[in-house]
Amino acid sequence: MLNKKPLSERDICTKFITPALVAAGWDIQKQVREEWSFTDGRIIVRGQKYTRGKQKRADYVLFYKSTMVAIIEAKDNNHSVGQGMQQAKEYADILDIPFVYSSNGNAFLEFDQTKVEQGGEVERELSLESFPSPEALWQRYATYKNLNSQQQEVVKEENHKDETGFAPRYYQQIAINRTIEAVARGDKRILLVMATGTGKTYTAFQIIWRLWKAKTVKRVLYLADRNILVDQTKTGDFRPFGSDIMTKIQNREVDKAYQIYFALYQGLTGTEEEKNIFKQFSPDFFDMVVVDECHRGSAKEESAWREVLTYFNAAVHVGLTATPKETKETSNITYFGEPTYTYSLKQGIDDGFLAPYKVVRISLNVDEGYRPEKGKKDRYGHEIEDRIYNTRDFDRNLVIDDRTKAAARKISEYLKLTDRMAKTIVFCVDTEHAERMRQALVNENSDMLQQYPNYVVRITGDDEIGKKELYNFTSVDEKEPVIATTSKLLTTGVDTKMVKVIALEAGIQSMTEFKQIIGRGTRLREDDGKVYFSIMDFRQVTNLFADPDFDGDPVVIYEPDNNQPPVPPEGKEGEGEGDDTDDPGREGPDDEPGTGRPRKYYVNDVAVKVINERVQYYGADGRLITESLKDYSRTKLLSEYASLDDFLVKWNVSERKEAIINELAEKGVLFEELQQEIGLDIDAFDLIAHIAFDRPPLSRKERAEQVKKRNYFEKYGTGAREVLQTLLDKYADEGISSLENTAVLNVRPLNQFGTPIEIVKRFGKKADFDKAINELEQELYRSA
Incomplete structure (x- = not known):
């Protein structure tokens, strides 16, 4: 009998666990992911460099079609059969897997999550020959999920696979599977909450693809509220459907020959003529309506956009959002129900799929409160109302020109210290403020304009020229524009992959809007040099990071009373709640109607200076280090x-x-x-x-000098001594990593001694070289 004790963990997998799976009927190529790293490892920024944290890696994950049903953690034979169970259960919880196994090559220990609520035996030991077959595990899974035979056929439909073999990430797969299972069981309202940058649109595509292939849904309406969102979706993730299947409803034309329809809310509602567009379809025409960015207008009971959802009430409604909105007047959860799946910003950063951030908080002297002198007039001759103005007033009620210039100067200084070509969004109070900020930034960066004429642009809803630059700003390949000033247009939905700096120059109070703005920077583009982003806060907006609602579960505030609709909010729709309509603002002496006061006071003789600047970092626990x-x-x-x-x-x-x-x-x-x-x-x-x-x-140079004074190198020959002395100087300049990275032998001044192989030969064998480096490290820290 083979002695398993000397075998490595990999040997145990190859010789015992994998053969047991094959014997049970599992197709290793199609149904098993072995040594699957299902996270990328958190990005850890270290100065201008970065490293990755540990990936979460499962030894085996077993799939039935596109559903993850089991996980196996392997150990070598010097461990007990259940030694890997705790880690396997931890991973199973993350991956939403009910059947958990641990093995040391002698047997399997099984943990059955489906029996936890029922009571009874949840753990049992199985021989290698008794591992369940794919069909056996699937039937247990289907029973656990309460799926009858007809519903199982829907769930069995597989993901779309492109020619590159690209597969959904683990959290996308969970969202896809949970949604399809819910639809198969007959659920009509489904909410997916996924952080910005985690692939909500791709997830929606896979859901629709599988349901469409299973003939559970035949016609789908995909709703968004911006052309760029519709166009990105149609030509991007949904491209596999093909142009003969998909169409965009526009120009009041309806062609009922297609199966996947894209539409803007605004194109289907408004005037009676516009409403007639969606009413050209029968109420039961669509089997599914997907509501992109459903935290916006569609969540409001009294919204005109809700008319579309009400009209197609019989269809399955799937809401997609990074930020479910919960206010006294608006509730995604009340409409859609509790989220079917939630994947948060914190999870995305911890898993290494989203970029971490640091916060630079800047306080200006006037931010503590500015009170005009008695009888002071603004530059248009208006006497300024005597009261204390603070950051909530600046640029909304009162404009201090030097404050705008000071903010533009700090933003520009930061870019000059880090990266002049780092894509930057400056969020302003309104479009007029965005224009003044654009001017101030142009003046601070005039040296860049000759090479990059559009280095700074304003991109707002009322600026047609600026909106034409939106594509270039969001493009990974286009270098300019570099800095975009905006009001609301860029808060949500727009895929700003390369944004590295977000400057907050608006007093944002809405958690929904804050999350959406932070989401502009979270996309990770490692190959393009985007691994983290910075938030420059001029208005203490980042205090919202301390709010437990920032990355927590949404709390329902609005509860319907006897099915009565909520009272419509006062003021314009969405004000202060993340509405994405640009506030045009106004410059000049125009009076606010009925008040006799100007819309804004403009002051140009107040000196503004920075009184405090502090950097805060994203900690390992997902909170800012305060x-x-x-x-x-x-x-x-x-x-x-x-x-x-x-x-x-x-x-x-x-x-x-x-x-x-x-x-x-x-x-x-x-x-x-x-x-x-x-x-x-x-x-x-x-x-x-x-x-x-x-x-x-001790400084590095002091440590290096101590080694030299001890004549430590005398025991080596001349050739080896030259290398070690040069490495010691390298340590003094760059630190301990320069001694431990053999790549240092390829760069100056080490490469002057020859190739790495020739350098190593000065010490004898490779083992002699490694020993010399190790002894040098010990000598550096000997005094400690």
């Missing part, structure tokens, strides 16, 4: 190392110090930023010892 980075890091380090001795032992026994640095960075210790805050040019070792244990630090 305390000092030094205090935050000290807490993190002391939770990792009980004492200085504990740290020194772990540092010295580690073969790669960079591994310790990366591990701590993943847990929220930001070394480069910390170094900037304390203002010392020291390496990670001294940062940890100094901050956590109050040890006086």
Whole structure:
């Protein structure tokens, strides 16, 4: 009998677990994903560089058609059969998988989530020969999901697969499967809440594709409220349907020969003539209506847009949003029901699918409150009302020219320090403010205009020239425009993949609008150099990050009373609640009707200066680090190392110090930023010892000099000594990673000694070279 104890975990998989699956009838190529990394690993920004955190990787995930039904965690034979169960259950919870297995090559331990609510035996041991077949597991799954045989046929329809083999991410697959199961069971109202940048449209395509292929839905209406959203969807994710299947309803023309229809709400409602467009279809014409960005007007009971949904009431309605709206007048949940699936911004960042952010909060002297002198007049001769004006008033009731210029100057300074070509959105109070901000930014960046005439543009709903630049601004390939000033047009829906800076120059109070604005920067474009984004806050808007509703579950505020519609809100629709209609604003002396006062006061003789600037970082727990980075890091380090001795032992026994640095960075210790805050040019070792244990630090150069003074290199031959001395100088300039990365042998000045192979030969064998580097590291920290 084969002795399994010496075998590696991979050997156990290859020799025992995989054969057991094959014997049970599983198709390894089509039904099994082995060693599947279902997350990418969180982006950890380190100064101008970044690393990735650990990926979540399942040893085996078993699929029945496009449904994940089981997960297996493997261990080597020196572990018990159930050793991997806890990790497997953790992953199964994330992946929405009911059947969980652990194996060490002797047997399987099964955990059956479907029996938890029923009571009874939830865990049992199975022999290798007794692993369930695909059909057996599927029937148990279908029973758990309450799917009859007819409904099962709907759910069995598989995802669309393109020629590249691109497959949905795990959370998209969960959203797709849950929605299709709900439709198969007869549910009529479905809400998917997925953070901006996580592929809601692609998810919707897969849902419609499978239901269409299963002939459960034959005709679909896809509703959006902007042409760019409709066009992006039709020519992008929905392209596999083909032009003979899809059409866009426009110019009041209706052709009933198609199966997938795209339409703007505005094109179907409004005047009686426009309403006649959707009423040319019979109420039962569509089997499904997909409501994109359903947090906007369609969520309002009294909205004209709701007429479309009411008219096609018999169809399945699927709402897509990153930010379900819950106010006294508006409720997505009341209309659609509880979300069928939610994938949050925090989850997206933790999984490495979305970009993390840092916040730069800037306070100006007038933001604490500006009160005009008695009898003071603005530049148009209006006497300014005597009261205290603050950030909620600026640019809405009172304009301070120097404040606009100061904000434009700080934004421009930040770009000059980081990246002059970083796509930037400046959110303003209204379109008039956006125009003044554009002018101020043009003046601050006049040196860029000769090469890039459209370096700064205003993109607002009332600016046709600016709107023509929207495509170029959102394009990954087009360099300009670089900076876009806007009011509401860019808050939501527009796919701004390369935006690296978001400047908040409007007093946003709506959580819905805030989430949508933050979503403009969350898209990750690693190959194009976009791995994080910055938020410049001039109005204390980022206080909303501390609100538990920021990334929490929505709470229903509006509950219908005896099916009575809610009372319509006062004021214009959507005001203060993330409505995306641009407020035009107005410049000049026009009076506010009926008041005798101007719409805005304009003051041009008030000096404005920055009084405080603070950088906050996205922490490992998904929250902004609000305390000092030094205090935050000290807490993190002391939770990792009980004492200085504990740290020194772990540092010295580690073969790669960079591994310790990366591990701590993943847990929220930001070394480069910390170094900037304390203002010392020291390496990670001294940062940890100094901050956590109050040890006086040595600079890298001081450590390198100590090694040289000890004549440490005398035991090596001339050739090896030259290499080590050069590496030591490299350490003094760049830090410990330069010693542990063999790529350093390819760059100056190391490459002057020859190729990496020739350099290694100076020490003898590769093992001799590695030993010399390891001893050099020990010598650097010997005094500790």
